[in-house]
Amino acid sequence: MKFSLSGLAQTLSLALAAAVVPFAASAQADNGILVYNAQHASLTEGWAAGFTKETGIKVTVRKGSDTELANQIVQEGAASPADVFLTENSPAMGLVESAGLFAPLDAATLEQVPANFRPAHGRWTGIAARTTVFVYNKDKLKPEQLPKSMLDLADASWKGRWGAAPAGADFQAIVSALLELKGEAATAAWLKGLKQNATPFRGNSVVMKAVNTGQIDGGIIYHYYYFGDQAGTGENSKNVQLHYFKNEDPGAFVSISGGGVLASSKHKAQAQAFLKWITGKGGQGILRTGDSYEYAVGAGAASNPKLVPLAELQAPKVEPSKLNSKKVTDLMLQAGLL
């Protein structure tokens, strides 16, 4: 094989140039904001597009997961380039908040969100919500056989019949609500039951798919996976139904997705404007009309008509700022789930 060094060098520089272009393109514009986004990419991109259209402010999105981005912000501290942080669940917001890195939100923004969808201290707000559901296989479970409470799933009778995604931030948020509602001892016991009875999967969609194929009878996931799949090809949800626990059961936990402005932000005004837009008619309207199928939390905002209305869900009351992710992972470690 003959290698001409100059030819190699030319090819390399072309490749490098071609590759650097996307980096350059994503570099922050001067009058724009940088959003650390743990929400589903399509939803945030919808929000960003709508916001830019209305205000002309550019939005650059960095993708990641709840815990990853929260920890990154905490590590970056005051030097963080992020302006806005959006999550899927509350515990990550709590992590950043306890490091004192959020700036107080504008009163106008906070007014747009009812008090039960945001923490009392006002340093971050809810931007969307999702409810815990028990997804089950229609053919394998009759309505009489469904569990009355999420706590029932730790019983021996449910051994090998259900599944969840314990390594994910979503499920850990559900467990954190359980911890807040029932205390450490009950949570530890339930996690033990989980370890014995449940099949672990990686990802809520995988859980739903497994229920769909009949591998397991049911699973604990968030609601929007079902609706999203139904709106698409439906191939992973043909045989499933959703069961809402209600009765303020821990299994009816509504997890609030959070949004906050970083205290270290250099574009505070624009960041605040973005959050105001998300919690206002524009952003919440996208929740109603778009394909994310998450709940809208804005005052007076209606959610997607296909969803069971929030008010009917009888969700337990949980103060979002109290959800402790570190304790949850410790408990899961002790239970042998991590």
Place this chain on the structure above:
Amino acid sequence: MQAAPEPSLSLAHAGAGHVARVAARRSSFSWAAALALGVTILALVPLGFILWVGFQTGWATASALIFRPRVGELLVNTSWLVVIVVPLCTLLALAMAWLTERSNLPGARWWSGLAAAPLAVPAFVHSYAWVSLIPSMHGLWAAVLVSVLAYFPFMYLPLAAALRRLDPAVEDTAASLGLTPWAVFRRVVLPQLRLPIWGGALLVGLHLLAEYGLFVMIRFDTFTTAIVDQFQSTFNGPAANMLAGVLVLCCFVLLGLEAGTRGRERYARVGTGAARMPTPAKLGKWTLLCLLLPAVTALLSLGVPLVTLGRWLIAGGLEVWRWNEILPTLGQTMFLAIGGALITVAAAVPMAWLSIRAPGRVQRVVEACNYMVGSLPGVVVALALVTITVRIAMPIYQTVVTIFLAYMMLFLPRALVSLRGGIAQAPVELEYAARSLGRTPAQALWAVTMRLAAPGAAAGVAMVALGITNELTATLLLAPNGTQTLATAFWSLTAEIDYMRAAPYAFLMVVLSLPLTWLLYAQSKKSAGR
């Protein structure tokens, strides 16, 4: 060598010249040695930090984190996996190698190429294909099946090369001494294959320990999957680091086993002259049955992934080819792959230089350290780098620098192997000849050695670039936010079970891997001819 000194030169002059020459050589080598040592110390940092974190967390916490049932579970899983997969791979590879190299199997050349081809499909794409086909596949036996199909080429290539290199006169002589063909295989052929068998077993074992994507999709928990889970939940908490420590211990056990059994044997052909080509064994009435083995293996290891990919691509149609997402991902992958490869090869140059021009004890120790670090799973190296950069080197945290560092540590051994071959092509005598013809030492180095070593260096760049393209775990943990490679894009799509949209990424990864696999295959055929 040096031009003959003129008769008028005194003896003292000639002596001084000699001393100066030796001193110059020593100084150039110590420069290479210093560089090599520097790279090695850098590479040892991950190991050091895992130990340091262990000390920091205190014995009580550390032992609570290590000696718990979950770790026992993972240890059992991982041990069963290694203990079952490695012998199965060996048997399969040995049978295939014997059939393609030593028998008159029809189409042996094609079967040989097909046996090496599964290397072009990344391991996690193998399991993606099987899980698409049979969604309920999970657990130990599913993991064993997919692992054997994905990793047996690692044993097939060296075994086939070794079988080609064996001296058939030895086997003929054994037959003349009264041994039946089976006894000849058992007592003469197999002992000579010990080196490639143990080397291949080590390679497969290390890959099993380091693999993440394959086992996640097939729902089988190993240390690496648990470490990544931990990282995603607790970030760089001590639990993750403790698991990494146990994983590193397992790697060292494997390394130790291989070094121990390898011994000091020299199995090169003894004597002069070229080895005769062996006469192929006639299969006769067994031919059809024997054809079944390579056919079924090719079907399962190549047919399943390619057909599944094809199915998803066709089902997705042109829609799934979202070029506005795929092109930047492709570009970023190539940037990371080529950039990382260049840095790794450059870092390997001092060590390769030393091992060819000035082998010695220091050089051997340095090489062994790098080999150990390169054997570590990507997740362990990434975790250590995250810990270090977060605590003491914030500016490079979550930047391209860190991920290039990780790639360098992981892929240095691969670059070393290719570079060494390249530099060995340019013996120092050629340089001296160039100098006697009027070139300065630097010019001689450039004109002669670099030119001759260039193909070796280019091969090293290609191999490392390929490794980076298919790398998943370290990239997942270390890539700057916003960077996506083909592997991580594929991964996030399959996590949403969006198998259709993931198919183009898998396809591109296979396409990028094909040239390298061909290169590996061609090189293994060439090396046997010597």
Place this chain on the structure above:
Amino acid sequence: MSKFLEIQSVTKNYGAMRALGGVSLNVPAGSRTAIVGPSGSGKTTLLRIIAGFEVPDTGRVAMGGQVLAEGSNAVPAHRRGIGFVPQDGALFPHLNVAENIGFGLARNDPGRQQRIEELMDMVALDRVMLTRRPHELSGGQQQRVALARALAQRPKLMLLDEPFSALDTGLRAATRKAVAQLLTSAGITSILVTHDQAEALSFADQVAVMRAGLLAQVGPPAELYLRPVDAGTAGFLGEAVVLPAQLEGGWAECVLGRVPVNDKLRSGEANIMVRPEQLEWEDVAATAVGSQGDPACYGTVTDVDYGGPICGLTVHLKDADVDTAPLLVRSHGIQVPSVGATVRISVRGQAHVFAGT
């Protein structure tokens, strides 16, 4: 048992290539046979067929009355009990010397160790080498271990494939003699394959010359050397001076003058051969060259290749055509002519007539 090994009309083809085209050979018991020929002549193929590593396409191989191969049926190699010493010894690299030699002996044989030591003595190797590995031995030592290994089986027939080619020249002759004596005193019939004609002539009782898959001539060494069947065989076994001549009643007229030949009956045109050592030279003054009709042969020395005991002179004959090849004359080294000197050439002994030419 005069005919111990019988090879009858053995042919072997590899695809379109003909390796052996019908070879017949008889090897008497206890004798040493050398099969000699250039590379590619098929001699190694013949050896491998005798050993059982290859199967002949047609023909018959029988040893001691037992048929080893007939047509395509063959006794496999591991049941023939024929010793085989390949080129370079081919020792098992993963075993030491003692294990190599004892490879074919039963593991639990009580006399095994003693037999191994006996064999080491037989091939004149120090017993201290028993624990060494093959790569720690020199080429000559490896060859002797290979011989000992084959002797351990007490074979009736021993096949040696160019066993001395890897040795230093000085060692070669001594080793060859020692091996020949060893084999004869043990009563083992042996067949040696070599491309070195000196080796073949000195080792064997019977020499077979192979060319292009066929046996050109088989016979005792002196017979082949002094009376080769054609120019090719003559040239292969040593330097030969081949000249066209007119034969008449036991004499030949050629450029060397009138030379006695060994065929009294033949007359007419033929090619004759003399070996360079048959040509004698005598220094003469340039003026002593006789006139036309002088039966003696004169020439000029154009080159002297001084070789110590034997030197080669290149002589251009006076009466020869310009394009006739010069003569090669052997001389002892005590007295050599100078270049340019005139010499008279005479022939000692008889010239040999090639049958059929």
